[in-house]
Amino acid sequence: MTVEIRPRIKGYSFLLEETDPALVFTPEDFTDEHRQFIRTTREFVDQEIEPIREELEKLDRDLLKNTLKKAGEAGLFMIEVPEQYGGLGLDLISQMVVIENLGGSGGFAVAYGVQIGIGSEPILFFGNDEQKQRYLPRLASGEIIGAYGLTEPGSGSDALAARTSAALSEDGKHYILNGSKVFISNGGIADLYTVFGKVNGEHFTAFLIERGAPGFSIGAEEDKMGIKSSSTTTLTFQDVKVPVENVLGEIGKGHKIALNILNLGRIKLGVGVGGGIKQALGRAVRYGIQRKQFNTRLVDFPLIRQKIAGMVARAYASESMGYRTSGDIDEAIRAAGAHGEPTLDRQLATLEELSGECAINKVFDSECLDWVVDEAVQIHGGYGFIAEYKVEAGYRDARISRIYEGTNEINRLFISGNLFKRAMTGRLPLIGAVQKIQAAVLSPLEPYDGAGKPLADVAEAIFNAKRLYLFVGGVIAQRFMPDMDRISKEQEALAWMADMVIHIYALESAYLRAVKRIEAGDPPAESHADAVRYQMLDSTAVIEQSARTLLEGYFADDSLKTNLAVLRKFAKWPHVNRVELGRKLAKAAVEAEGYPFEVVS
Amino acid sequence: MKIVVLMKQTFTTEARIELDGSGKPNDSKVKKVVNPYDEFAVEEAIQLVERKVAEKVTVVCLGPASAEEALRQCLAMGADEAVRVDSAGLEEADSSVVASVLAGAVKSMGYDLLLAGYVAVDDNAAQVAVRVAELLDIPQINVVSKLEVANGTATGWREADGRTEVLEVPLPALVTADKSLNKPRYPTLPNIMKAKKKPLEIKAPADFGINPPASKTRVVKYELPPPKSGAKIFKGTPAEAAAALVKALREEAKVV
DSSP: OOOOOOGGGSTTGGGTSOOOGGGSOOGGGOOHHHHHHHHHHHHHIIIIIGGGHHHHHTOOHHHHHHHHHHHHHTTTTOTTSOGGGTSOOOOHHHHHHHHHHHTTSHHHHHHHHHHHTTTTHHHHHHOOHHHHHHHHHHHHHTSSOEEEEOOBTTBSSSGGGOOOEEEEOTTSSEEEEEEEEEEEETTTTOSEEEEEEEETTTEEEEEEEETTOTTEEEOOOOOOSSOTTSOEEEEEEEEEEEEGGGEESOTTOHHHHHHHHHHHHHHHHHHHHHHHHHHHHHHHHHHHHHOEETTEEGGGSHHHHHHHHHHHHHHHHHHHHHHHHHHHHHHHHHHHTTTSSOOHHHHHHHHHHTHHHHHHHHHHHHHHHHHHHHHHHHHHGGGGGSTTSHHHHHHHHHGGGGTSSSOHHHHHHHHHHHHHHHHHTTSSTHHHHHHHHHHHSSSOOOOOOOTTOTTHHHHHHHHHHHHHHHHHHHHHHHHHTTOHHHHHHOHHHHHHHHHHHHHHHHHHHHHHHHHHHHHHTOTTHHHHHHHHHHHHHHHHHHHHHHHHHHHHHHOOHHHHHHHHHHHHHHOOOOOOOHHHHHHHHHHHHHHHTSOTTOSOO | OEEEEEEOEEEOTTOOOOBOTTSSBOSTTSOEEEOHHHHHHHHHHHHHHHTTSOSEEEEEEEEOGGGHHHHHHHHHHTOSEEEEEEOTTOTTOOHHHHHHHHHHHHHHHOOSEEEEESSOTTTOOOOHHHHHHHHHTOOEEEEEEEEEEETTEEEEEEEETTEEEEEEEESSEEEEEOTTSOOOOOOOHHHHHHHTTSOEEEEOGGGGTOOOOOOSOOOOOOOOOOOOOOOOOOOSSHHHHHHHHHHHHHHTSOOO
16 A cells, blocks of 8 residues: 655654644634534533533433434534535544534543544444445434444453454354453443454454344443543443444454554544643633632732643643644545545555654643643632532543543553654654764754744754754664664653653644744734743753653663763753743733633634 | 524624724724624524525625624524625714615515614614614514514514513514524534535625715714722621611712
């Protein structure tokens, strides 16, 4: 399968080159339809979810199903489904604006995400025409609810080690399924389940199973820490007869489905989480405006302002990154389809190409969310610990995001492992770039030419961060090359290198968006610049600390000293006054009574 | 039966208004929406079509190009077509001018029923709709909380001083909406997409043969409301607090 992908859309290429801000999609580029989708989604939340939030939290399956039906009536499930199957056939950005604006709705957001994600995508991408005709129109309208069964009691991160078995019946008409699944979102309310099992205990395969099939039973609801309004159950299969027409994709190719769906799941989760970040930020700011202590509004205390500034910077970076990646995916799919409809193989190749970026979004966003909900509780003080205040649920709801769609640990290993694999096979010209850096360390440093660029100081920091990554990644990889197996056992090295990559991408995405604003001459461009610089303080600190820890972990004595000297050479960041910058950035959020870069009222 | 809805794009009610250098409300910084009262009118019109009382809903708006976003929203809710009468040169026009332009426009478009919000939330003037009816010399029922249309008449229910008035008028007529009239729908995503293909015409007043008259009023000055001063809490027993309150009302506020 060879697919031509434009250079900027090559996965991880951001580490090796500069990106033209004009080619990056940002929220300011939303079309009229995107804006209307956002308004409808917010109306839906205000009218259909908020008034019954407490009841939903008690997990009333009928109420949840009924609310999902209403989402279906509003067309919220139709976005990515092709028109011929009852959908709107729109792109990923159109889907993302809805996901983001439902992102603060706790368990309902999860139920929604399952329906449009793992509940529909396996059929959307891998179903044959008959399967698509049979299920997609009803999934798109909300008439039926979807779920996805991959995880088993004994196989979570190691998903391909599933033990659910499938055996062809004697008459060749059915597969007989036996086994069980755990932590199945929408488990208790779904009508259609995509379930993975091994044919003859060997060939990993996906099956479509309808509720009510004899031998298929649904367990009790799990009592979860958060996202309580979503349904999570076990599934048990005891000699369940699945018609052979319900095999999804090919026998033995189930891993292709599972892995590709994960990429989309990660970027969608990231953008949804971004909605949660903005919501927690808004609640914290609004509470801080009305709550006074020592006759002063909380938001007027500098320490509270610094917390708010940290929230704004994270929200900004997360949002900029999510829409950048989504826009790149859309662009790549469009480019792949330039000579006709994008074929399935092309779409999947595109998603695989950007799988590293999808994982980066997932890790960064879910960890930002945890930080933000934590500080939102802190700003609420004792009230934040009381269930009556919504930040309490937000705090609990956030925690799962670091666990599902691949734990953040698995995602970190993937980010670096995947990158190394591409470097080794020559898919990404990383080795040449590393050699160039290594040749340069002995001579005086090539200065960064930022003349005439907006935010040149940030551009230089990003440039240096990339050089630092290539240097550290290079010297560590060389210790293990060419034995890829050895480096895959060095989990600390992979994870800490991933931290550098994550922060380079996050900071650069925020930077590109701000430059776009400055070049467009928008009045709030200065606030955009403030958000980027605040994020730069945190990102460069993580990048430098990770580099140091890596070198200290893998080198000693003279070689450590030499390498640390090189680190100091690259780790040059502009001086920023966090005291002033934080107060100023927070002021913008206080004036906006929430996230100051909201593009739709 | 053909319904024409008069719509205005306004600031959101949460918008914080600032005055620009020339002392006018700063347009560029505030988000704009369909005037919420006009939204009730649009919803009512769509429901009349759904109940098969009417066949067609046209939404008309006097405004700049940015008002098309509001018109698109009305189309996405379910209106059939929209007309924007360009407000170039009429930015400072008062209610009498706006009413004469809109009256001229709807007259050439044709209508059986005119619907509008009874007031716009920005200037709170409640002038345009009633003036349009006067200019067209048609009956009107204002601030209705319930509307029935049948057999060439419109019947409107309106709340007045603790009682309900029921008024019946022959069509063509104008009816203005109160907020209890209905609950406006939010556009579904497929309807948002369909609305892109619905007709949205842009006209100049001259296209309707209108030569806008001069405004009858002139804005002398805009002022922001004074900042709220803090509340005062009177402590002590109820009797003491009441005495202190009366004293403050008499001596400080000088209102009793």
